[in-house]
Amino acid sequence: MGIMAYLNENYLKLKAGYLFPEIGRRVNAFTEANAEAAARVIRCGIGDVTEALPQAARDAMHKAVDELGDRNSFRGYGPEQGYPFLRDAITRNFYTDRNIDVSADEVFISDGSKCDTGNILDIFGSGNTLAITDPVYPVYVDTNVMAGNTGDADDSGAFAGIVYLPCTAENQFVPEIPEQKVDLIYLCYPNNPTGATATREQLSAWVNYAKANNAIILFDAAYEAFVSDPAIPRSIYEMEGARDCCIEFRSFSKHGGFTGVRCAFTVVPKSLMASTQSGEQKPLHPLWSRRQSTKFNGVSYIVQRGAEALFSDDGKAQVDELIAHYMGNAKLLREAAIELNLEVFGGENAPYVWVRCPAGVSSWEMFDKMLEQANVVITPGAGFGAAGEGYFRISAFNSRANVEEVCRRMKALTW
Numbered sequence: 001m002g003i004m005a006y007l008n009e010n011y012l013k014l015k016a017g018y019l020f021p022e023i024g025r026r027v028n029a030f031t032e033a034n035a036e037a038a039a040r041v042i043r044c045g046i047g048d049v050t051e052a053l054p055q056a057a058r059d060a061m062h063k064a065v066d067e068l069g070d071r072n073s074f075r076g077y078g079p080e081q082g083y084p085f086l087r088d089a090i091t092r093n094f095y096t097d098r099n100i101d102v103s104a105d106e107v108f109i110s111d112g113s114k115c116d117t118g119n120i121l122d123i124f125g126s127g128n129t130l131a132i133t134d135p136v137y138p139v140y141v142d143t144n145v146m147a148g149n150t151g152d153a154d155d156s157g158a159f160a161g162i163v164y165l166p167c168t169a170e171n172q173f174v175p176e177i178p179e180q181k182v183d184l185i186y187l188c189y190p191n192n193p194t195g196a197t198a199t200r201e202q203l204s205a206w207v208n209y210a211k212a213n214n215a216i217i218l219f220d221a222a223y224e225a226f227v228s229d230p231a232i233p234r235s236i237y238e239m240e241g242a243r244d245c246c247i248e249f250r251s252f253s254k255h256g257g258f259t260g261v262r263c264a265f266t267v268v269p270k271s272l273m274a275s276t277q278s279g280e281q282k283p284l285h286p287l288w289s290r291r292q293s294t295k296f297n298g299v300s301y302i303v304q305r306g307a308e309a310l311f312s313d314d315g316k317a318q319v320d321e322l323i324a325h326y327m328g329n330a331k332l333l334r335e336a337a338i339e340l341n342l343e344v345f346g347g348e349n350a351p352y353v354w355v356r357c358p359a360g361v362s363s364w365e366m367f368d369k370m371l372e373q374a375n376v377v378i379t380p381g382a383g384f385g386a387a388g389e390g391y392f393r394i395s396a397f398n399s400r401a402n403v404e405e406v407c408r409r410m411k412a413l414t415w
Helices: 009-013 019-033 055-068 084-098 113-123 138-146 200-212 285-295 301-309 313-339 363-374 400-411
Strands: 107-110 130-134 162-166 184-188 216-220 246-251 264-267 273-275 281-283 344-346 352-356 391-395
Touching: 009 138, 019 363, 055 301, 055 313, 084 107, 084 301, 107 113, 107 285, 113 138, 113 216, 113 246, 113 264, 113 285, 130 138, 184 200, 200 216, 281 285, 313 344, 313 352, 313 400, 363 391, 363 400
Parallel strands: 130 162, 130 184, 184 216, 216 246
Antiparallel strands: 107 264, 246 264, 273 281, 344 352, 352 391
């Protein structure tokens, strides 16, 4: 057989499966072998919301559907960067009303932060040194592998070409500033998976490092809505100088329960620059705008109207109720783990509870134990990186009844 069309060999470097499909495979194998237990399984693994969409969003989406049913108010292609009504609402409510300098034309509406954190690599060249926290949301690593920005993985799963920034209990899961120069830095706070938050001083130190080293921070703030402590920053742009070195990713997935509806946004400041190979400084804002215009046709009008409605008085109150519900779940899960004499992190300004496994129990062993003994699905910390070994994550995204049952089952575990 002759040479066929060439494939992207970078995909062959990836592990056998993305973390959550692997969890799904194990759960399916268990339920197929244990029919009676299958109906009892409660999933606290993937961070997917469970409660109904806010009424304000539903009403706005119904109205938008009716508009599309009338030729006089029908809309076809929308602006790839997002409708002005949503970009303005985002800018006003998330930034300018909080005295943060972001303009509406720096906000780009998309169908998800997961998509954007991968797609952003389109506007960066090869040869950048990457710094990624460990443990980490797997998408940051895998999309760089797919793009050819790394070497092969070693036996521990670490890829050559990435500077891993260990996040441990000792540093409160906020990494130390690296001694060497890096070019692209991934930070996520409130953090997935650890539920940790970063202080203003810690984030300011990272901004100062980025400016001193001509680096760019890719800041994932998908969980900012869960911050209740006013001392904790909710946007990287609260830090002086951040507009010159940071891109911020935000989402309505957890904020408004839009995981299945799909709406998010990315902020690319017009003052943010990067270098050509010849050393010339060029702005990234027009590059991202061109990327979106070429590869993306925009989020649907219906969805954007639903997102806009979350900023109405009724919408804000309904979002607050959603956040309070999930954070109430997190409190119960924290307390249950503490009653088991386990070391617990997160769950206070984030919807994830990060728990240290009992001595001598690995992350995947804890996963199997929870599944087999309690019929509860959690996420093994090792799936988020080598530094996640010895921990597991419990998601607070569930009904109150399910969380209360999970707590009862956890307390009945035997060691």
